[in-house]
Each structure stands twice: as C-alpha cells, then as structure tokens.
Amino acid sequence: MILLSGPNISGNEWKYVKDCLDTGWVSSVGSYVNQFEEMVASFAGAKYGVATSSGTTALHIALILAGVEREDYVIAPNVTFVASLNSIAYTGAEPILIDVDPGTWQMDLNLLEQFLTSDTEIRDGACRLRADGRRIRAIMPVHVLGNMCDMDRFMDIAARFQLEVIEDATEALGSYFSGKHAGSFGKMGCFSFNGNKIITCGGGGVIVTDDEDLAKMAKHLTTQAKADAFEYYHDHIGYNYRLVNVSAAMGVAQMEQLPGFIQRKKEIAAYYMQELGDLPGISFQEVDSRVDPNCWLFTFRADRQKEILSALNAQKMQSRPFWVPMNQLPMFKQVKYVQTADHSDAIYQNCLSIPCSTDITNEQLESIVATIKSVYS
Numbered sequence: 374m375i376l377l378s379g380p381n382i383s384g385n386e387w388k389y390v391k392d393c394l395d396t397g398w399v400s401s402v403g404s405y406v407n408q409f410e411e412m413v414a415s416f417a418g419a420k421y422g423v424a425t426s427s428g429t430t431a432l433h434i435a436l437i438l439a440g441v442e443r444e445d446y447v448i449a450p451n452v453t454f455v456a457s458l459n460s461i462a463y464t465g466a467e468p469i470l471i472d473v474d475p476g477t478w479q480m481d482l483n484l485l486e487q488f489l490t491s492d493t494e495i496r497d498g499a500c501r502l503r504a505d506g507r508r509i510r511a512i513m514p515v516h517v518l519g520n521m522c523d524m525d526r527f528m529d530i531a532a533r534f535q536l537e538v539i540e541d542a543t544e545a546l547g548s549y550f551s552g553k554h555a556g557s558f559g560k561m562g563c564f565s566f567n568g569n570k571i572i573t574c575g576g577g578g579v580i581v582t583d584d585e586d587l588a589k590m591a592k593h594l595t596t597q598a599k600a601d602a603f604e605y606y607h608d609h610i611g612y613n614y615r616l617v618n619v620s621a622a623m624g625v626a627q628m629e630q631l632p633g634f635i636q637r638k639k640e641i642a643a644y645y646m647q648e649l650g651d652l653p654g655i656s657f658q659e660v661d662s663r664v665d666p667n668c669w670l671f672t673f674r675a676d677r678q679k680e681i682l683s684a685l686n687a688q689k690m691q692s693r694p695f696w697v698p699m700n701q702l703p704m705f706k707q708v709k710y711v712q713t714a715d716h717s718d719a720i721y722q723n724c725l726s727i728p729c730s731t732d733i734t735n736e737q738l739e740s741i742v743a744t745i746k747s748v749y750s
Contacts, residue, residue, distance in 0.1 A: 377691040378569040381732040389622035403618025412628045419581035421588035424616035428543040428565025431578035432460035435561040439537040448512040450480040451717040472712035476659035479522035511537040516545035519669035524550040547635040547667035572627035574620040637731040642668040648742045671729040695724035
C-alpha cells in the first residue's frame with residue numbers, strides 16, 4: 374500500500390522516545406514537551422507555544438481564551454476538516470459558514486466582506502448579526518491544504534468588524550504569506566501533528582501566540598486548571614488536554630527534519646503538476662503570488678474524479694475524495710451558509726487527494742501518474 378500521507382520516521386524518534394522510557398518521564402511533564410513548544414513557536418515566528426493533545430483541543434482552548442461563549446457565532450469557511458467546526462460547537466457557539474474562492478479554496482473574502490457589511494452591525498462594542506442580535510465573537514481562517522488567502526485583507530476585515538482571529542493553521546506548518554508564517558497573524562494560531570500531517574507526534578497540537586498571559590492561561594486550562602502545586606485546588610473548569618512527553622519527544626525529532634520534509638512536499642507537488650497538467654479536465658489549487666505553501670496534501674480537481682479514485686485504490690495507491698462541505702453534514706445543515714454559487718460543493722464533487730508522503734519514492738510517483746493517465750487512455 375502506498376499511503377496517502379503517512380509519517381516519515383527517519384530521524385531521532387527512537388532515541389528520544391527511548392530516553393523518555395528510560396528516565397520514566399512519560400506523562401505531560403518533561404523536557405521534551407517544553408522543547409517541542411519552543412521549537413514550534415520559534416519556527417512559526419511566535420513568542421510562546423503551548424502543546425496540546427490534538428489540533429482540535431488546541432482550537433477549543435484558543436476559542437475559549439478568545440472569549441467565545443454559548444450562543445455566540447464564529448465565522449468559518451465551508452470547506453474545512455470537521456474538527457474546525459467541532460471545536461466551535463464544544464464552546465456552545467454556532468458557526469456561520471462562508472463559501473470558498475473557487476480557485477484557492479480558501480474563504481471567499483469578497484463574500485465575507487459583503488456579508489459583514491450587509492448583515493451585521495457594531496453594537497454594544499461587538500459585531501452582531503442583525504437578524505437576531507447575537508454576537509459574532511471570532512473568525513477562524515483555515516489555511517486549507519497549507520494554502521493561504523490574502524491575509525493582509527483578511528486581517529483588515531477582521532479588525533474593522535471587531536472579530537477576534539483564531540487561525541486554524543493545523544495543515545500549514547511551513548506555510549507563509551508575505552514572509553510571515555501561518556498561525557502568527559491572529560490572537561492565537563493552532564497546529565496539528567496528527568499522523569498524516571507534515572510532521573507528527575502520532576497526535577498532538579500546539580497553540581502559538583505572542584501574548585504571554587494567554588499562553589499561561591492556555592497551559593493552565595489544559596492541565597485541569599490546577600492552581601496549587603501541592604493541594605488539588607482548581608480555579609477554572611479545566612481540561613486534560615496536555616501533550617505527553619513521549620509524544621513530544623517524537624515531535625522534537627520530527628521538527629529537526631521539517632525543512633527537508635517541506636522541500637520534499639514541494640518536489641512532489643511540482644512533479645504531479647508537471648505530469649498531470651496537460652490532461653483534460655484536471656486543474657490545481659491556485660496559490661497567491663505572496664503565498665509560499667507547504668504543499669501538505671496534494672489535491673486536485675478532475676472531471677473524472679470517481680474513475681481516478683477507483684483506479685488508484687485498486688492498485689493500493691491510497692487516495693481519497695475531498696472533505697464533504699460542512700453545510701452538508703447533518704449537525705451543521707441548519708447553520709447559516711453564506712454563498713451565491715456554492716463553490717464548496719463543486720470542489721467536493723471534483724477534488725481528490727493522492728499519495729504524497731515525504732518518504733514516497735520517485736518510482737512510486739511515476740506509477741501513480743501512470744495509473745491516472747491510464748484513466749484517460
């Protein structure tokens with residue numbers, strides 16, 4: 374089986390994990406947790422990092438710290454992995470979904486600005502939906518597949534409408550807009566280290582921020598809000614959300630290899646685009662000239678999506694359709710969806726992701742391309 378986006382365990386992972394086992398530092402306290410937080414924050418150009426058990430828990434805590442409360446709204450794109458919206462739901466807030474740009478597959482900023490201008494008002498120091506007066510507390514840009522929208526314009530819109538920005542950068546470690554790293558634009562940014570990400574801890578996440586108080590509170594809440602080093606005294610509703618030292622040890626080893634992983638992802642994407650670009654009905658995600666993406670998961674549009682998926686998977690070349698749009702999932706069908714042409718559905722109907730692990734061989738890439746071309750022969 375050629376995996377879609379599998380882990381590349383080729384560095385010091387065994388050495389560092391063994392060190393945890395040998396010393397007994399296997400839980401959420403340990404030097405590797407601290408080192409991993411520092412490495413991720415430094416790489417992302419942020420002052421502080423807080424390691425969590427997953428990207429989803431990172432988003433949940435970031436939303437809480439942004440002041441998102443029950444009955445609030447949080448704006449998010451309609452094309453994303455479900456964890457983005459799940460984290461909003463955990464707070465008791467409700468998402469407002471914005472359709473995506475048909476080229477970049479990121480949140481459509483024209484649509485966003487039109488909606489905020491026509492359907493919201495600033496009242497009592499907050500952005501509110503005119504229809505019901507409820508507060509729109511935050512907005513969550515999702516850097517889909519490691520690509521990014523026009524973040525200068527995005528941040529300007531958010532500021533004008535008094536929206537806290539919580540970046541879902543879970544797919545975008547190693548992506549930049551105008552030289553500034555994903556996750557470093559908003560109040561907080563969140564990364565994921567699931568097994569299919571560009572680096573992995575087997576799971577895990579990190580919240581990055583430049584706000585020391587937010588970082589301290591994030592660490593506090595993720596460790597059950599234990600307020601006394603001796604007594605079991607807790608001063609907030611806390612969460613068992615901290616990353617454990619064994620996983621962080623793996624993350625440290627992966628971070629050491631990250632530049633090479635990013636380079637390999639870019640090579641894979643360039644090869645696929647070169648070899649598949651002339652096939653009829655195939656097109657690729659557009660990238661703004663100011664964006665330097667990490668090319669995390671190679672995904673493209675094809676009018677023969679189902680045929681290609683069938684051919685690849687029959688040859689044990691693990692390939693998948695793109696995410697079902699959020700407004701089509703049963704738990705989010707009733708939320709507000711802002712759209713004029715429903716580009717989200719068109720992307721879903723035609724997009725697929727194909728193998729792009731960083732340890733994939735050139736021979737495997739050639740065989741995947743040959744299989745796709747056979748569909749058109």
